[in-house]
Amino acid sequence: MSEFDTLFYRDSYCREFTSRVKSCQPYRKNYAVELEETAFYPEGGGQPGDTGTLNGKPVSDTRKIEGRIMHVLSEPMEEGTEVHGVLDWENRLDHMVMHSAEHMVSGLIHKTFGYDNVGFHMGEDAVIIDFNGPMDWDACMKIEAMANTLVRRNLMIRADIPSEEELRDMDYRSKKELSGEVRIVTVPEADVCACCGTHLRSTGEIGYIKLISLANHKNGVRIEMLAGKRAEEYMRMIMDQNMRISHLLSAKMNETAAAAEKLQNSYYETRQKLRIASEAAMRRSITAMKDNEPLVIAFAENADHDALRYFANAIIEEKGALTAAALCEDDGAIRYVIVSHASALRPLIKDLNKQLKGRGGGSDELVQGMFACKRSEAEAALYEVLGAKESA
Ligand SMILES: [Zn+2]
Numbered sequence: 456m457s458e459f460d461t462l463f464y465r466d467s468y469c470r471e472f473t474s475r476v477k478s479c480q481p482y483r484k485n486y487a488v489e490l491e492e493t494a495f496y497p498e499g500g501g502q503p504g505d506t507g508t509l510n511g512k513p514v515s516d517t518r519k520i521e522g523r524i525m526h527v528l529s530e531p532m533e534e535g536t537e538v539h540g541v542l543d544w545e546n547r548l549d550h551m552v553m554h555s556a557e558h559m560v561s562g563l564i565h566k567t568f569g570y571d572n573v574g575f576h577m578g579e580d581a582v583i584i585d586f587n588g589p590m591d592w593d594a595c596m597k598i599e600a601m602a603n604t605l606v607r608r609n610l611m612i613r614a615d616i617p618s619e620e621e622l623r624d625m626d627y628r629s630k631k632e633l634s635g636e637v638r639i640v641t642v643p644e645a646d647v648c649a650c651c652g653t654h655l656r657s658t659g660e661i662g663y664i665k666l667i668s669l670a671n672h673k674n675g676v677r678i679e680m681l682a683g684k685r686a687e688e689y690m691r692m693i694m695d696q697n698m699r700i701s702h703l704l705s706a707k708m709n710e711t712a713a714a715a716e717k718l719q720n721s722y723y724e725t726r727q728k729l730r731i732a733s734e735a736a737m738r739r740s741i742t743a744m745k746d747n748e749p750l751v752i753a754f755a756e757n758a759d760h761d762a763l764r765y766f767a768n769a770i771i772e773e774k775g776a777l778t779a780a781a782l783c784e785d786d787g788a789i790r791y792v793i794v795s796h797a798s799a800l801r802p803l804i805k806d807l808n809k810q811l812k813g814r815g816g817g818s819d820e821l822v823q824g825m826f827a828c829k830r831s832e833a834e835a836a837l838y839e840v841l842g843a844k845e846s847a
Pocket of ligand 1: 554558640650651652653654
């Protein structure tokens with residue numbers, strides 16, 4: 456019997472069938488049941504194995520084990536039992552939609568750029584396809600547009616098993632050298648490819664193809680793709696996000712990016728103004744400080760770690776302090792930079808971090824991080840730990 460003379464190849468739309476148990480064997484912690492004939496597609500060529508039920512009992516996976524199609528069940532089935540099989544049709548249809556769309560995208564990229572599909576995986580979220588050549592996003596969008604044009608034309612998808620002679624003259628995509636019977640799947644104007652998966656009858660059933668990401672991968676690119684219902688759900692999510700951004704920024708739907716850029720620029724400007732004001736306040740506070748104190752603990756407003764480092768160093772260099780702790784309150788925590796010419800800070804900061812639920816570190820001369828405590832708690836602990844060290 457031909458490898459391709461099974462129910463799911465004769466009719467990829469068969470979702471219910473009757474057969475008989477041919478064999479049953481323990482498989483990992485489950486049982487692998489072989490049927491005389493089946494509509495369950497076994498995992499292969501990037502397409503996941505089918506799920507469903509046999510006589511109402513759940514089939515969690517279908518795989519090819521030593522050349523035999525095995526249905527994975529949690530309980531055994533007796534040899535010779537008549538079986539009524541039902542596929543989880545929504546799941547299988549989703550696989551056929553994604554798989555047929557993948558043919559179109561891979562075929563069109565091959566036709567346009569000459570690249571091969573060198574990896575294909577149907578994930579939980581999206582289909583991942585790897586190609587062995589470079590592409591940019593504009594090129595991806597052109598391929599997507601070409602593919603969707605062919606979807607709308609609702610072209611018939613064919614699967615044939617040509618003779619060896621016919622095959623010799625055929626130009627088709629294939630991942631490996633093939634021998635024996637070869638099944639050729641044709642999507643008119645898009646793809647001719649050797650494939651053992653299940654496909655839709657026509658491109659129109661795909662509905663819509665959406666490429667959602669492009670990244671460099673090995674010597675080529677990795678593309679994430681969605682099709683059919685998954686593409687529709689994704690675009691609904693994107694629409695919802697843009698609608699919310701549109702309301703938040705009081706911008707038209709097609710002007711949200713420009714409005715976000717404007718907002719970002721004004722944020723940078725405000726941050727710059729804050730930095731200038733914060734530095735001026737630090738300068739005033741340094742001017743008012745006494746000279747040659749062994750320990751200075753000083754608070755600044757709106758200061759990041761860079762600004763606090765500047766503050767602490769200036770207190771030491773300009774005011775002759777031996778140890779300076781520059782602090783800033785931020786969202787219920789205390790940002791700190793401590794600089795010392797008198798004490799080794801590394802062991803001390805470990806104690807302080809423990810005491811003040813802090814994190815951070817550095818060298819014996821400079822440490823920085825955050826304390827998760829109140830201003831008064833930080834001050835008291837710093838005077839105790841750093842002050843005690845100075846007098847010792
Ligand atoms: Zn295929």
